[in-house]
Amino acid sequence: MRERWDSLVALVRITVAASPWLAATELLLVVVMAVAGPLQAYGVARIVNAVTGQGSVTAGAIILFGALAVAFGGLVLSDAVRHRLEDGIEIGLQSELLDLATKPPGIGHHEQPEIADRLGAAREEFRRLKGTAGTIGSGLAVLITTATVLVLLAGIHPLLLTLPLLGVLRLWASAYGARQFRHAITVTMEYNRRQAKLLDVVSHPGHGLEVRAFGLRGMLTDKIAEQFRLQNGPRWRARRQGHLLEIAARVLFGLAYGAAIVFVLWLARAGRATPGDVTMVMLLAPQTDQAAQRLSDSVRVLIAMLDVAGHIQWLRRHLGHQVAWAGAEEPPTTLRHGIELRNVSFAYPAAERPVLRDLSVYLPAGSTVALVGDNGAGKTTMVKLLARLYDPTDGSILVDGADLRAINHQAWRSRISAGFQDFVRYEYTAREAIGLGEPSRLGGPTQPRAGAESEVRTSGDAFTDDSYDAAIDAGDARAVIDRLPDGLDTRLGKRFGGTQLSGGQWQRLALARAFMRERPLLVLLDEPAAALDPETEHALLDRFNAASTATRETGGITLLVSHRLSTVRMADLILVFENGELTESGSHEDLMATGGSYAELFELQASAYR
Numbered sequence: 001m002r003e004r005w006d007s008l009v010a011l012v013r014i015t016v017a018a019s020p021w022l023a024a025t026e027l028l029l030v031v032v033m034a035v036a037g038p039l040q041a042y043g044v045a046r047i048v049n050a051v052t053g054q055g056s057v058t059a060g061a062i063i064l065f066g067a068l069a070v071a072f073g074g075l076v077l078s079d080a081v082r083h084r085l086e087d088g089i090e091i092g093l094q095s096e097l098l099d100l101a102t103k104p105p106g107i108g109h110h111e112q113p114e115i116a117d118r119l120g121a122a123r124e125e126f127r128r129l130k131g132t133a134g135t136i137g138s139g140l141a142v143l144i145t146t147a148t149v150l151v152l153l154a155g156i157h158p159l160l161l162t163l164p165l166l167g168v169l170r171l172w173a174s175a176y177g178a179r180q181f182r183h184a185i186t187v188t189m190e191y192n193r194r195q196a197k198l199l200d201v202v203s204h205p206g207h208g209l210e211v212r213a214f215g216l217r218g219m220l221t222d223k224i225a226e227q228f229r230l231q232n233g234p235r236w237r238a239r240r241q242g243h244l245l246e247i248a249a250r251v252l253f254g255l256a257y258g259a260a261i262v263f264v265l266w267l268a269r270a271g272r273a274t275p276g277d278v279t280m281v282m283l284l285a286p287q288t289d290q291a292a293q294r295l296s297d298s299v300r301v302l303i304a305m306l307d308v309a310g311h312i313q314w315l316r317r318h319l320g321h322q323v324a325w326a327g328a329e330e331p332p333t334t335l336r337h338g339i340e341l342r343n344v345s346f347a348y349p350a351a352e353r354p355v356l357r358d359l360s361v362y363l364p365a366g367s368t369v370a371l372v373g374d375n376g377a378g379k380t381t382m383v384k385l386l387a388r389l390y391d392p393t394d395g396s397i398l399v400d401g402a403d404l405r406a407i408n409h410q411a412w413r414s415r416i417s418a419g420f421q422d423f424v425r426y427e428y429t430a431r432e433a434i435g436l437g438e439p440s441r442l443g444g445p446t447q448p449r450a451g452a453e454s455e456v457r458t459s460g461d462a463f464t465d466d467s468y469d470a471a472i473d474a475g476d477a478r479a480v481i482d483r484l485p486d487g488l489d490t491r492l493g494k495r496f497g498g499t500q501l502s503g504g505q506w507q508r509l510a511l512a513r514a515f516m517r518e519r520p521l522l523v524l525l526d527e528p529a530a531a532l533d534p535e536t537e538h539a540l541l542d543r544f545n546a547a548s549t550a551t552r553e554t555g556g557i558t559l560l561v562s563h564r565l566s567t568v569r570m571a572d573l574i575l576v577f578e579n580g581e582l583t584e585s586g587s588h589e590d591l592m593a594t595g596g597s598y599a600e601l602f603e604l605q606a607s608a609y610r
Contacts, residue, residue: 177242
């Protein structure tokens with residue numbers, strides 16, 4: 001109950017935060033229109049009594065037409081205010097969901113199923129919350145209308161008060177059904193995420209070749225249907241039970257409505273009620289039924305809103321502590337000694353065993369370090385720890401003797417650069433796709449180009465041509481840029497009408513992006529040339545060595561992960577991992593002389609080219 005109340009308070013805050021003045025105006029209009037409905041029936045009753053010689057027609061007409069004017073005028077004004085308010089609420093919620101997903105400094109929350117389910121539920125239904133003002137207003141209007149109806153019916157006979165109170169039964173049935181349905185949504189969210197992922201596989205152009213080559217259409221379609229059944233079976237059952245309860249409650253209310261009319265007619269024949277009273281009951285009873293229906297609908301929607309708001313509240317609490325990472329020191333301007341990993345162990349959330357165990361290694365300033373090992377040996381995990389996407393479970397990482405935890409994580413990341421195997425294909429202009437490697441130097445948003453709908457462009461004028469030229473050459477992307485019809489100003493990707501690139505061309509642009517940051521303290525290259533052939537990769541790394549002179553001047557360290565040992569032999573230090581442990585370290589010559597697993601693997605790969 002406390003969580004529901006907190007969620008309701010959160011909904012009110014969301015509405016007021018969007019626009020206090022619009023929220024106050026909407027509330028005033030709701031109150032005025034809620035009273036206007038029953039007053040129309042009261043005005044008609046006064047007119048009917050006046051026709052039979054009881055009272056004034058003028059007074060009844062003033063009440064009736066005044067209530068009608070307020071109702072119709074308020075409805076038009078309320079629609080305009082509510083739509084404007086809903087737009088503000090939706091923009092605020094979109095910003096908050098994006099903030100919740102991206103503000104945590106690490107990436108551990110992306111790998112926790114419960115957080116993924118909560119984020120998925122919030123994203124799927126957050127647009128419900130844009131109608132918060134209308135839903136809360138509608139519920140408040142019904143309560144005010146009901147109170148007004150109770151006053152009017154009590155003036156005829158107290159027994160008639162049972163008619164509006166029967167609406168509470170419909171309200172309970174609606175609330176019970178809504179709670180059951182929301183529970184069904186929560187417990188089936190995992191199937192929803194799986195279904196969405198499979199739909200992405202089927203519809204994404206990048207997966208089209210494999211889906212067709214292996215004849216996966218039928219299998220994937222069956223799996224999507226299975227996830228759909230697992231998701232919707234409990235939801236349909238919960239919805240069916242709720243509908244049956246509401247039907248029973250409505251039938252009971254209909255019987256009571258008929259009984260109320262008969263009762264007032266009996267009172268009128270006995271001289272204890274006027275013809276106007278009979279008319280008013282006949283008009284108020286449908287209003288009461290409609291009010292009960294609106295309240296039931298509002299409660300159903302409100303419970304859904306409270307559920308979504310509850311997810312957001314939970315995410316705020318759960319992710320809040322992840323935002324407050326310790327560390328306020330600035331990183332050094334140059335590395336004088338290097339980076340030391342001291343007894344570092346790390347286990348991913350909910351993992352049964354650590355991925356890295358008791359890792360101790362020293363990375364000298366100005367060196368190139370290569371990481372070698374099988375998949376799952378811990379190489380990429382070490383890269384993530386050095387980028388401080390995670391903190392070690394045990395041990396510490398020292399940067400020139402200072403614990404990395406003590407350094408501001410944003411300032412640290414501003415001094416590193418990276419190129420990954422799973423790079424992002426930014427479908428912007430080539431200038432922007434490369435320039436994002438140093439976003440702090442990009443200009444602000446500019447106006448969209450003619451014909452480019454919903455496009456936000458970023459000016460690359462903050463970069464000099466020399467900055468781009470150096471990065472493009474280091475990434476071996478010159479041939480890619482030269483083939484583009486508009487050079488750096490060419491839009492990339494077919495989805496927005498741009499130029500399509502091959503996987504290798506996309507990777508060259510990603511590498512150029514990695515070299516946009518000047519004088520980084522740490523360059524992380526995790527299988528950066530996986531889409532390239534070995535000869536091109538070797539030539540690329542030669543270019544990279546030439547481009548790393550500026551990095552070495554600041555003591556910068558380059559960390560290279562590659563399965564191709566022919567490309568890592570130039571490294572100053574090679575680290576060999578097996579099952580999360582460092583088993584060998586040294587230069588290529590040292591490791592070959594030792595005759596360990598590195599030497600065996602190198603000879604095995606070299607034999608393939610003899």
